[in-house]
Every structure is written in structure tokens, then in C-alpha cells.
Amino acid sequence: MNKNLYSIRMRAAQGGPHECGGKHISGAERIVKEKEIMDTIRQLIYRAQQHERGYPDYINLNIEMLNTENIREVTSLPIYTIKTTNYFEGREMAKKILELLGINRTIIEQSFHHLLQGPAPNGANMRGAILMDIKTGQRLEPDLSRGIRVSRIDYKPEAARELAHQLSRYGLNNNHVREALCLATKVSLFPAIVGELCWSDDPSYTAGYVASSKFGYLRFNHLKEKGSARGGRIFFVDPACSELEKTIYRLEQEPYLITKLGKVNGEITYDDFKQIAHSALKGASK
Ligand code: PML
Ligand code: MG
Secondary structure (H helix, E strand, O other), X not given: OOOOEEEEEEEEEXXXXXXXXXXXXXXXXXXXXXXXXXXXXXXXXXXXXXXXXXOOOEEEEEEEEOXXXXXXXXXXXXXXXXXXXXXXXXXXXXXXXXXXXXXXXXXXXXXXXXXXXXXXXXXXXXXXXXXXXXXXXXXXXXXXXXXXXXXXXXXXXXXXXXXXXXXXXXXXXXHHHHHHHXXXXXXXXXXXXXXXXXXXXXXXXXXXXXXXXXXXXXXXXXXXXXXXXXXXXXXXXXXXXXXXXXXHHHHHHOOEEEEEOOOEEEEEOHHHHHHHHHHHHHHHHO
16 A cells, blocks of 8 residues: 655746746656655755756745545556647647547637637736636636646656656657656546646647547647747536536545556557547447
8 A cells, every 4th residue: 555655746936936926937746655755855846946947936845745545546548649740730630639529619729829828817827727618618717827736646656667668668758748647647537627738838848738538648749839938738628517616626636646557659640540539439439
């Protein structure tokens, strides 16, 4: 069993705390044993101070013992990289996949517009995710500056080691992929959320993904232009869900550990994806 596990969360900003208008620099988190706390804190602070988005003058660290009985052990989503040569192509494919998830094109265009313009009321990126009603496009997160911060997530050490090994085969063993897969896996397990769209806010990292329980974690090496600091996450919410408050609480508070890995695949074409989607949709209708 998981004995005495701790959630350690770091968020860093420039120009003061996020709550006082500081610009988000970086955020990361781990679930570790007591004896690993000090090393983990050092790694997270180092990460905050080395970030390409700037040097933080505010770093918040949170250390909390978890009730191990409440930790859910789950399997990560299967990963695929859909071949793209530029971000126009990547965005168009991502939009088509979101349509297959039952979201209409107008709402999808609105979601892209949010991430491209900076969705916080002051035009900045958000630290957390946008929640968007797929029928009306209405934003549902209680705080439009902060968004929903999915938290208390990590891999069990054996799963983390195996993932690093699998991702290395495709040159994908980096923090972005490992952490985004972990987050997207948790989010995909909530029936209220039909899918997620994300791309990085780090100027040098152009990749992003569409994730869902239906199709898995579908990455694109290009969803934005290099040099752009615009990025973030949108969770598409099924309006039939009557338990939004509970879902938000669980996304932020409930601890999840990935103990098993879904398949880590290499690059596929959009036509390959169509085959995968066809089988997934056929399976779901049985
Ligand atoms: C981020 O780290 O800012 C989000 C990364 C999204 C893409 C990760 C990937 O390459 O799969
Ligand atoms: Mg970032």
C-alpha cells in the first residue's frame, strides 16, 4: 500500500503572486514518500528558477500529507502523435477530432480564440483550465482568472520509470509530455468532461493535444507558432452533467496515481487515426 504519501505543489510567478496579477511562470507537482520531500522541493524550485518564461519573484510551495485510502490508482491514456508539418495543419486536425467528440464547430472556434487571445479578464494566460459548456460555449469556471487547477496527480515510481523508457523511444521523454499525460488521464476519467484541448504556453514548445476517454491522448507537434507565449487548457463540459461543483472539487482535490501505462505509440497519420476513431466509436455504440 502507499504509506505516508505527500502531495508537493509548486507554482511560480513574476510581478507578485498570481492572485495579485503576477504573470504565471511555471507550476509542477509530485506525489512522493516522506523521505523524498526535500529532494523534490529542491527539484521544483530549481525548475521554477530555470524557466524560459522568466525568473520568478514569487514561488509558492505546498506540502500536504495525503490520506492514502483516498488515492485512486489508474491507467494512463494511450498516446499517439498525429503527423503534422505546421500549426495550421495541426489546428485543423485538432478541430476535426473535437467535432468527432460531439462539439460543434462554432464552439471549437471559440475555444481556440480563447487560447489565442489570453482568456483571463486582463488578457493574460490562465494558470488553470477553462471549463466550456459544449452546447452554449459559456465559460463555467467560478474564477475566470484562475481557472480550474487539476491537482494531486503523479505516477507511481515504477510506472514513471517505464513511461520514461517508452517515451525515449520516440524522443518524447520530457516534463511536458509526462505531466500533460498525467493530467489528461485524470481529466478523461470524469464523465462530465467530453474532451480536453491544450497547448503549451512556453514559447519554445509548440506541441499540444486533444485528449478524451474515447480516443486517448492525441498529440500534435505543432499547435502554435514558435515564440508564442499563448497557451493553456480547455475542458469541454457536457451540459447534461448535473454535478459540476463536485467535478471541480474532485479535479482539484482528489489524489490520483498512475500505476499502469496505456500504450505509448509513435507517429501516425490522420488516416490511421480515422481507423482508430472508427473502432472506438463502433465499440462505444455496442
Ligand atoms: C505544457 O507543458 O505547457 C503543456 C504541454 C502540452 C503538450 C505536451 C506534449 O508534447 O504532449
Ligand atoms: Mg508552461
